[in-house]
Amino acid sequence: MTPSVSSDPDRTRAGIEATRAELGATVQALAARTNVRARGRDRAREIRGRARVLRDRLGGTGAVARRHPLLAVVVATTVGLVVTMRQYERRP
Structure with missing residues (x-):
């Protein structure tokens, strides 16, 4: 994203807010990727769900x-x- 010079203060504020929101989302995504414990829990939850489906399918x-x-x-x-x-x- 290239900075643009604008004489309209409202447009500048809106651009700053949009950049902050984008930056916040990026930081959250990076934090989620580096949280190994949470990723492990998510993966375990996913595997347990698959196992339940398989168990239900093969119930008899x-x-x-x-x-x-x-x-x-x-x-x-x-x-x-x-x-x-x-x-x-x-x-x-």
Whole structure:
């Protein structure tokens, strides 16, 4: 923003107020970025929210596993094998 010379005092005051507001917003944004503790809390809150959504979406999974334990073992073993194979493939 380049300073402009104005003979109108009201226009000058308005420009100063706008600059102050912009500067205040910039300072607040910088302060928020440097507040590591608050950013960590925000991130944790976001992850907890995602976990709740996933838990709600998969709510009946535990009941199915209790009714069909063999199916649960087969699924868990398959997932474990797939994850292990992918880890093995990614090795250099």
